[in-house]
Amino acid sequence: MHHDTRTAIIEAAASLFSDLGYSAVSMRDVANKVGVTPANLYHHFKGKDELIREALAHVFTHKTASLEALLNVNQDADEKLEAFVHWLVHLLAEDKIFCRLLVRELTDGDAGRLEYLSKTVFERPFTLVRSLASTRVRDGEDDFLAAVSIIGVVLGQVQLGAIVRHLPGGCSDHLDPDVITRHVIAALRECFKTTSIKDA
Amino acid sequence: MHHDTRTAIIEAAASLFSDLGYSAVSMRDVANKVGVTPANLYHHFKGKDELIREALAHVFTHKTASLEALLNVNQDADEKLEAFVHWLVHLLAEDKIFCRLLVRELTDGDAGRLEYLSKTVFERPFTLVRSLASTRVRDGEDDFLAAVSIIGVVLGQVQLGAIVRHLPGGCSDHLDPDVITRHVIAALRECFKTTSIKDA
DNA sequence: GTCTATAATTTGATAGAC
DNA sequence: GTCTATCAAATTATAGAC
Structure with a gap:
């Protein structure tokens, strides 16, 4: 389905953020939804703030x-x-x-x-x-x-x-x-x- | 101003929750805004969930x-x-x-x-x-x-x-x-x- | 690119003195 | 009713092996 892990992370994050809000969703939650470890997220994004911005850009653009x-x-x-x-x-x-x-x-x-x-x-x-x-x-x-x-x-x-x-x-x-x-x-x-x- | 600490807590919580959302506000944040210790909040409310419900009731009723x-x-x-x-x-x-x-x-x-x-x-x-x-x-x-x-x-x-x-x-x-x-x-x-x- | 392991901090919550 | 002190769990984030 998703050959691109980065995109999969962004889409999982967007889904969780939209349901629960930014601060109610942990990096663990996102990682679990994608099926990777939390550390992996920090390879693709500098931190949670950047993930939020990228998720918004993905959904809004x-x-x-x-x-x-x-x-x-x-x-x-x-x-x-x-x-x-x-x-x-x-x-x-x-x-x-x-x-x-x-x-x-x-x-x-x-x-x-x-x-x-x-x-x-x-x-x-x-x-x-x-x-x-x-x-x-x-x-x-x-x-x-x-x-x-x-x-x-x-x-x-x-x-x-x-x-x-x-x-x-x-x-x-x-x-x-x-x-x-x-x-x-x-x-x-x-x-x-x-x-x-x-x-x- | 507020002789009733419980009411002061509720109003501080309502203000913070409305600005930042429930999960972005910690019990410490509420306590600091009121000028009491976090432990005090647990004397007046069973936990964060109850504080949220009381804050909503206070604002909506x-x-x-x-x-x-x-x-x-x-x-x-x-x-x-x-x-x-x-x-x-x-x-x-x-x-x-x-x-x-x-x-x-x-x-x-x-x-x-x-x-x-x-x-x-x-x-x-x-x-x-x-x-x-x-x-x-x-x-x-x-x-x-x-x-x-x-x-x-x-x-x-x-x-x-x-x-x-x-x-x-x-x-x-x-x-x-x-x-x-x-x-x-x-x-x-x-x-x-x-x-x-x-x-x- | 992904993992294991872990550090550093924050958070919700409790026990007990005053 | 409020405080001091503290705990257990969760969270962000990093270091380094594979």
């Missing part, structure tokens, strides 16, 4: 590549925004390691790591969503905040999924990525129904 | 009490929903310990702790928002998901605040609770503009 292709096809802004929501919901729902490390970095990351996260993960999608939103927000509204809300509502839906089954009326349908996607798209369609262009 | 009073005044559903958004944005923005522990529990909490979190924090506000939304969502739309989105968009805005200054166009205005509140309220107003009642 090129994560938005599939988005570019998706939005290069000929579509109007409405369709592109809907394609983005579909892409983001499914990305966060299906790659739990990515999703959980993302939330951990948003909560715990220092200034340097947050800037790295912004550049590698958020900058391209954010710029794109902001440009899609800017042509559709009402006059006087802030397209920056609109973009944050669009990404934020998806992130919030996924995170609150952890307690959906404990809330009155919650059922497994409310965890289905396709159901969430349709709901968010419908809500955004309402929200942007009257554009400044159409009003003019 | 009665957190939604101010909401009840806020919404008991005579207002229509629109005004109540806007009052809720204002309340939630300011709660999450101003009580960072509560906000960060909340996100940690959503990410890391086991089934038991998530159920506890749901009951103590989310159940009342959620039921309330859901009832406010249910009279206003379009026919065929899911009021459960609408409530999750309303809470989720606020949670997302606050969490993405960590990288706002690294995103193109981001400025400190976008972190101002009042600015965020106005933005979310305006967006929801658009989203709910056509209610099934008014259409009928």
Whole structure:
């Protein structure tokens, strides 16, 4: 499977870090998961800090590549925004390691790591969503905040999924990525129904 | 200030846990912050697990009490929903310990702790928002998901605040609770503009 | 590149004096 | 109720054989 031990270590570490957090995972835990000795990890990485950085880079890099292709096809802004929501919901729902490390970095990351996260993960999608939103927000509204809300509502839906089954009326349908996607798209369609262009 | 050592320990622990996470904080760290010896902590609590549970209970209990009073005044559903958004944005923005522990529990909490979190924090506000939304969502739309989105968009805005200054166009205005509140309220107003009642 | 063995430090927790 | 002193286990990390 993994002919590259270094990669195997990084992927085991990313999985454990995403589940338990950085400080709750020891070098032993990672080594055991890979099937090597703890000392081996120090041959491939200077220490735990470097392993954390490499694991984050492995999970975050090129994560938005599939988005570019998706939005290069000929579509109007409405369709592109809907394609983005579909892409983001499914990305966060299906790659739990990515999703959980993302939330951990948003909560715990220092200034340097947050800037790295912004550049590698958020900058391209954010710029794109902001440009899609800017042509559709009402006059006087802030397209920056609109973009944050669009990404934020998806992130919030996924995170609150952890307690959906404990809330009155919650059922497994409310965890289905396709159901969430349709709901968010419908809500955004309402929200942007009257554009400044159409009003003019 | 704190005549009650036990309470001082709990509050120091909550502060440290919210900043660094449970496993990154040692009993020594908590004791040092309070100004007592580590052994003292084991007189007040059976162990670290109990201290974590007590800290969570201290931060989460009665957190939604101010909401009840806020919404008991005579207002229509629109005004109540806007009052809720204002309340939630300011709660999450101003009580960072509560906000960060909340996100940690959503990410890391086991089934038991998530159920506890749901009951103590989310159940009342959620039921309330859901009832406010249910009279206003379009026919065929899911009021459960609408409530999750309303809470989720606020949670997302606050969490993405960590990288706002690294995103193109981001400025400190976008972190101002009042600015965020106005933005979310305006967006929801658009989203709910056509209610099934008014259409009928 | 991987292992055995181990050093140095930190951590959760306890016993018992005051 | 708080302290001193301490332990056993776990953790990060290194040295050196294979």
